[in-house]
Amino acid sequence: MTETKRYDVVVLGGGAVGENAAARCASGGLSVVLVETDRFGGECSYWACMPSKALLRSGHALAAARRVGGAREAVSGDLDANEVLRRRDSFASHWNDSGQVDWAEGAGIEVVRGNAHLVGNRAVEVRGAEGALRLDANHAVVLCTGSAPNLPPVPGLDQVEPWTSREATSAQRVPSSLAVLGAGVVGVEMAQAWARLGSEVTLIDTGSRPLHGMEEFVGELVAQGLREDGVHLRTDTSLSRVTPEEGGVRLELQDGSSFSAQRLLVATGRRPGTEEIGLETVGLRPGEPLSVDDHGLVRGVDGRWLFVVGDATDQPRLTHQGKYAARIAADVIVAAADGTDVTGAADWSTYTATANHGAVPQVVFTDPEVATVGRTSSQAEREGYRTSTVDLELTVAGAVLHADGYRGSARMVVDEDRKVVLGVTFVGQDVAELLHSATIAVVAEVPLERLWHAVPPFPTISEVWLRLLENYGM
Numbered sequence: 489m490t491e492t493k494r495y496d497v498v499v500l501g502g503g504a505v506g507e508n509a510a511a512r513c514a515s516g517g518l519s520v521v522l523v524e525t526d527r528f529g530g531e532c533s534y535w536a537c538m539p540s541k542a543l544l545r546s547g548h549a550l551a552a553a554r555r556v557g558g559a560r561e562a563v564s565g566d567l568d569a570n571e572v573l574r575r576r577d578s579f580a581s582h583w584n585d586s587g588q589v590d591w592a593e594g595a596g597i598e599v600v601r602g603n604a605h606l607v608g609n610r611a612v613e614v615r616g617a618e619g620a621l622r623l624d625a626n627h628a629v630v631l632c633t634g635s636a637p638n639l640p641p642v643p644g645l646d647q648v649e650p651w652t653s654r655e656a657t658s659a660q661r662v663p664s665s666l667a668v669l670g671a672g673v674v675g676v677e678m679a680q681a682w683a684r685l686g687s688e689v690t691l692i693d694t695g696s697r698p699l700h701g702m703e704e705f706v707g708e709l710v711a712q713g714l715r716e717d718g719v720h721l722r723t724d725t726s727l728s729r730v731t732p733e734e735g736g737v738r739l740e741l742q743d744g745s746s747f748s749a750q751r752l753l754v755a756t757g758r759r760p761g762t763e764e765i766g767l768e769t770v771g772l773r774p775g776e777p778l779s780v781d782d783h784g785l786v787r788g789v790d791g792r793w794l795f796v797v798g799d800a801t802d803q804p805r806l807t808h809q810g811k812y813a814a815r816i817a818a819d820v821i822v823a824a825a826d827g828t829d830v831t832g833a834a835d836w837s838t839y840t841a842t843a844n845h846g847a848v849p850q851v852v853f854t855d856p857e858v859a860t861v862g863r864t865s866s867q868a869e870r871e872g873y874r875t876s877t878v879d880l881e882l883t884v885a886g887a888v889l890h891a892d893g894y895r896g897s898a899r900m901v902v903d904e905d906r907k908v909v910l911g912v913t914f915v916g917q918d919v920a921e922l923l924h925s926a927t928i929a930v931v932a933e934v935p936l937e938r939l940w941h942a943v944p945p946f947p948t949i950s951e952v953w954l955r956l957l958e959n960y961g962m
């Protein structure tokens with residue numbers, strides 16, 4: 489007979505997002521169980537954000553030193569690839585999740601290892617090493633089952649053991665050559681990381697430039713940076729066939745050309761982890777991203793008990809944005825358990841994920857870095873805003889002091905009716921830390937007239953704000 493346990497909240501998936509949802513429900517006084525089929529900490533900790541940024545960081549530090557006269561002369565060698573990989577291993581906790589389990593238990597969360605799926609209204613079944621367990625929820629079930637790489641139907645792909653982001657972030661050796669399919673965020677970050685570690689990298693995309701969903705100048709500057717690291721860019725094309733060969737893979741491109749590489753990384757997007765979690769038992773279609781409202785409730789299910797956050801949704805696939813949605817969903821659940829229905833709460837309340845609409849920040853950790861928030865100029869136009877756009881070369885004193893020959897650009901998109909900032913994009917070395925200022929301007933809808941009084945210290949890169957406002961006409 490299957491054992492049954494009852495909790496206030498059952499959370500499926502112990503990635504960063506599930507952990508946050510569980511912890512906030514627990515700190516709100518609810519009993520919570522968190523079920524994870526693989527490692528607590530999920531993709532971000534072991535095969536995504538943390539190891540990928542660790543692979544990039546040493547190369548960025550070395551490039552930064554080489555851009556400053558006086559420091560440049562002190563740099564005599566190349567990256568120590570083995571040391572970079574060792575450092576990366578420690579940032580992935582050596583793929584051991586015991587620290588995360590300790591943290592979860594310390595936060596008052598019950599943890600269960602096993603594969604979980606819905607079996608009906610407020611009911612979950614878990615299959616684990618110790619058999620089956622049924623978990624009934626008094627208040628809510630939260631789906632945080634994440635996403636997995638999406639492989640395109642390229643003939644021969646199943647014969648060549650392609651890398652996905654998992655192998656690209658955890659490999660223990662530098663391949664002599666690496667072909668990367670997809671010049672999105674994963675593609676550009678991993679292309680640069682492995683190129684700087686000594687691999688000969690070719691990056692292929694159907695689009696006309698890397699990161700083609702972002703402002704046009706982003707792709708141009710990132711492409712320039714990648715080329716300087718020796719990355720070969722093949723745009724407006726894709727793979728027509730791959731075949732295994734001695735020592736690697738033979739790649740045939742749609743433009744008729746072909747080449748060989750030791751490894752092929754496929755980085756062409758993600759599919760949501762919604763295939764085998766019992767969605768059919770509650771009337772939903774498996775395999776699709778789950779449509780979610782601003783309170784975290786799954787659309788199409790009655791009773792306000794089924795929530796979803798993170799990569800399994802139709803919202804931006806970013807750790808920080810998933811954790812934001814998790815905090816909001818948890819607060820909605822805790823309030824409802826206390827007898828308060830907050831699902832009609834206003835935009836920008838702590839129960840509503842309003843920032844998902846037009847205020848999502850993202851950093852692409854290449855060199856040059858890309859930092860964006862809010863709407864691009866074309867998005868704003870498509871959404872019917874009357875906009876103006878201010879473009880700027882990053883030549884402020886802080887930038888040129890930061891690195892000899894500093895290269896970067898910025899764009900600010902302004903809503904002409906309200907005179908507020910709709911979106912900002914920065915590209916350049918170390919612009920990531922500038923981004924939160926832009927996020928605050930966008931979220932707070934600070935009128936430009938007031939922003940004029942936020943004086944950037946001299947000589948910092950943040951003087952870009954002054955130049956953007958001056959170029960706007962202030």
Ligand SMILES: Cc1cc2nc3c(=O)[nH]c(=O)nc-3n(C[C@H](O)[C@H](O)[C@H](O)COP(=O)(O)OP(=O)(O)OC[C@H]3O[C@@H](n4cnc5c(N)ncnc54)[C@H](O)[C@@H]3O)c2cc1C
Nearest residue numbers: 501503504505525530531536537604634798799805806807
């Ligand atoms: C290479 C790479 C680099 C990235 N870098 C960044 C970055 O720098 N910054 C950023 O913000 N985002 C980054 N992302 C995106 C980020 O990793 C994801 O948005 C984030 O991990 C999503 O968290 P999640 O908890 O929703 O999903 P996941 O991290 O995928 O966690 C879901 C968890 O659910 C578990 N699970 C699935 N099904 C079940 C089941 N049936 N029962 C029990 N458990 C289950 C899985 O084992 C997994 O542990 C990166 C992604 C990649 C691929």
Ligand SMILES: NC(=O)c1ccc[n+]([C@@H]2O[C@H](COP(=O)([O-])OP(=O)(O)OC[C@H]3O[C@@H](n4cnc5c(N)ncnc54)[C@H](O)[C@@H]3O)[C@@H](O)[C@H]2O)c1
Nearest residue numbers: 640670671672673674675693694726755756757805851852
């Ligand atoms: N720093 C970060 O914030 C960060 C880093 C890595 C990943 N992520 C997240 O992970 C998710 C997945 O990233 P991703 O790079 O895999 O997806 P993506 O959607 O960002 O990029 C996929 C790229 O693959 C290309 N492509 C798709 N099919 C192709 C084909 N058959 N042939 C050639 N090119 C093809 C697309 O044109 C696109 O440029 C994203 O949602 C991203 O937000 C974030």
